[in-house]
Each structure stands twice: as structure tokens, then as C-alpha cells.
Amino acid sequence: MRWRSASGVMCDKRISLKLKGKFYRVAIRPTMLYGSECWPMTKAQASQVEVAEMRMLRWSCGKTLSDRIPTGVFRAELEVGTIINKLREGRLRWFGHVRRRDRTAPLRRAESIHVEGIRRRGRPKMRWEDRLAKDLIELGRFGIYAETLLNLSTLYMVVIICVLMSAFSYTFRAFDATFLLCSRVFSVDGV
Incomplete structure (x- = not known):
């Protein structure tokens, strides 16, 4: 789902903020985080994802960065948690799935592969x-x-x-x- 296609719902002033927050949690955030369980995300990448999320939340509330409203206010109005915690939660959930697999499973065997050679x-x-x-x-x-x-x-x-x-x-x-x-x-x- 593209953000622009959902902007009709998210930017409509007649729709309540609570409903916008629910739509964001159900449709937009899962699209942003699809496959993130396997991403080896750095701090810079996590920061970019968080910035993108806050831009969407501000936009759905009808505010801009120049209004100087703290991020916690938008999260409270839309009842949305931080995306960084969701990323961590997904990674740890996937890690639990991997650990519960049998040691002979291809996924577990791929963990122990050691690549020979000189690193960069x-x-x-x-x-x-x-x-x-x-x-x-x-x-x-x-x-x-x-x-x-x-x-x-x-x-x-x-x-x-x-x-x-x-x-x-x-x-x-x-x-x-x-x-x-x-x-x-x-x-x-x-x-």
C-alpha cells in the first residue's frame, strides 16, 4: 500500500484521530515493516524509518514540523507506539521462531555457515x-x-x-x- 493512496483516509479532517491511528496501525505500519524481522538495521536506518513515520503521523494530524509540536503528542492523539519498538519486537519474535526450529532445518544450518576469506x-x-x-x-x-x-x-x-x-x-x-x-x-x- 502506498502512502499517497491512503492519504485520502489519513488526511481527511472529518475522520477522527482515533480511527486514523487504528488505520495506521492496521494498514500502513505493517506495510512499512514487511520483512523487517530479517533486516540488520543500523541506527541511521532506524532513524530514517522513525522520521518517515513521524512525517506521516504529523501529516495525518494536519500539522507540520514548523508547528513545533513534540512527537509524543502525535503518538498520544493517534494512540500509536514507536516504530523502533515494533521493529525490535518483530526481530525478537522471528529469533524465537528460528530458535525453536530443529537443528537439521536448513534455516538453522545456514546460521552456522562460516565463509572463508579475507574480510573487507x-x-x-x-x-x-x-x-x-x-x-x-x-x-x-x-x-x-x-x-x-x-x-x-x-x-x-x-x-x-x-x-x-x-x-x-x-x-x-x-x-x-x-x-x-x-x-x-x-x-x-x-x-
């Missing part, structure tokens, strides 16, 4: 597993799944992030969670 120069591209690990870390779920997803480079990044978080928040909860995760990954005894 520069920063490695975001992988689906890396995105899932970040989602689990953002949610504070340091479980079995996070351990299996984290490779060594991601683990170093997690340690640095959690140490910085503990330094800025003046608590050591983040550091303790990192130490617990590292001890499970590297099988450190005594924890």
Missing part, C-alpha cells in the same frame, strides 16, 4: 546476529540467547558499553551484568 577493510557491516545481541542488551536480557549471539568483537563492545554505562550512572549494576555475561561465555569458574 574498514568497519564490518551490521549482521542480524549483532543486531539481535544489541536488542537483547538494550532490553537487559543477558540470557542463553545473548551468549550464543555474541562473538568476541561484539563481546568487547558490550564490555566497553557497560563499563561506560556504569561509570556514568555511578552504579556497578551494568558492570556486574557484564562480568556475569563474560564469565558465562568464557566459562570462568567461581561465579
